[in-house]
Amino acid sequence: MSPKTLYDKIWDAHLAHEAEDGTCLLYIDRHLVHEVTSPQAFEGLRMAGRKVRAPEKTIAVPDHNVPTTPGREDPKNMTEDSAIQVAALDKNAKDFGIHYYPVSDVRQGIVHIVGPEQGWTLPGMTVVCGDSHTATHGAFGALAHGIGTSEVEHVLATQTLIQKKSKNMKVEITGQLRPGVTAKDITLSVIGKTGTAGGTGYVIEYCGEAIRALSMEGRMTVCNMAIEGGARAGLIAPDETTFEYVKGRPHAPKGAQWETALAWWKTLYSDDDAHWDEVITIAGEDIAPVVTWGTSPEDVLPITANVPAADDFEGGKIGAAQRSLDYMGLTPGTPLSEIEIDTVFIGSCTNGRIEDLRAAAEILKGKKIKVKRAMVVPGSGLVRAQAEEEGLADIFKEAGFEWRLAGCSMCLAMNPDQLAEGERCASTSNRNFEGRQGYKGRTHLVSPGMAAAAAITGKLTDVREMM
């Protein structure tokens, strides 16, 4: 048999049909659904008199526009349009018989945090969701990517997706990370190197010693932002760390089925002589704690650097960089560590898990914030409960952070958690686009530790100075 990459193996195991022109039907094992990109898809099913083909493989949770303040179970405490979308998901989940975690359920949270937490996401699966950050689930060695609403409807109706195979890219992070450097710094540094279109047409497999050393939560952070590099999906081969994480979760296999599953999962790795269309290697030791300065996730620099000038770039990027500098209100040559911050946001599907909260709390312990506003939005109700049990919530509250309920919140600002015009935020989320966190809001993407450090000093800060 010819050698295969991990992507090849998962693809082959899910190929339900291949037409003569190479158009494929890929079978989907898990379909995750949220309130914003699904209503039109369910409406389409109703209009055509179609059913959900595999409701037992379909999981829904409202996350994008739910408020993160108490009392949200009452629709009166939501904006009218948000309440309509959440009510539509409530009804669709009930009518079509799919698994559902409503806002009143302690397990509710960001769909990409709930899926792995509940054991819905398993190695070797195909996972889709009407959300680009579905790439997160690739951390388990699952082929996971975002789809549009028409494709959501297609998967609901047929449990398949029309696909053409992507190319294979290997991103190897060798050696070890230095203290203060995290999974977030890895994933941002990769995008800084490849650019936001560098991954277009590829599925990326992250590998190397520094990736192996990451926890499952760190791996999810890395894969989460594969889409920001333009890739269809990010993957990490499953190993003992993966199996340990999965074992015992509510929807993970048990008993004899666990053993059968495990035996297959252990075959899920790229063969030594597999073909790669592109290979990128970065030394773990060379990665520093990074921040973004502009309005594209590729605008990445070490915290020790200065704000660049537009003419540091080439081609179309010169104009884009100038537009970013104007939008961000930055002067070239300014040390990044002198940029003053108004708001700190810790949360999102990128960095809203328990280890993220621990990393931030470690820096914040016994300190007070200097920024105008800081909030922690745990990624799920269960993350929130665990953080309270571990005493992390008290550390955040004593430091001056708001302690919120689970949801996407200020990552995309569809709910009331938004930046005001001109407000500057150190954020653990994934996109620094214009207006992303609020109209004319300014976003600097950072790791949780860096966000905590910025909260204490009121400026972008090298977390290593506080360790």
Next chain:
Amino acid sequence: MEKFEKITGIAAPMPLVNIDTDMIIPKQFLKTIKRSGLGANLFDEMRFDRQGNEIADFVLNQPQYRKAEILVAGDNFGCGSSREHAPWAIKDFGIRCVIAPSFADIFYNNCFKNGILPIALPQEQVDVLMKDAEKGANARIEIDLEHQQITTSDGEVFGFEVDAFKKHCLMEGLDDIGLTMEKAASIDTFEAAANAARPWV
């Protein structure tokens, strides 16, 4: 879905790289449960000020581009979220074709589901079309999907690539789900085998 065969229309130039989905349709407009009506908010934060007044120098507010059917843009168009609201807004505005050096993957696929033709061309050719678009309403560009050809207002012709299946669906206005349903037997067979091999899924 509306068929796409051939259009001859005004092209609006947007020479900006990384035009993302938050620019195309900001999140406050995602709270709809319909597909229609989003054209009014296409590029909202670039097109209107906070009071809802038009920003005069934005391309689609200029008289010659108000009826643009084609958009010529920079690299990596449509990057960011999977929101299909982005192509819905583009289509609802009246744009049927977007030309750029490259597109983000999900956006590119979403276009074909909505009767929009995204065309990726080498930067040099996009540069030529951008210049053509800058001439305004008198410069009408022709997009011929069947022959996979673009003709500039000066008569210069460029070929373009498009996946044969996607082209077929776009030209016939076909519904993907209906086509896949025809392969139900293959899906049934696959599913039964997969359930036996991986019963934990």
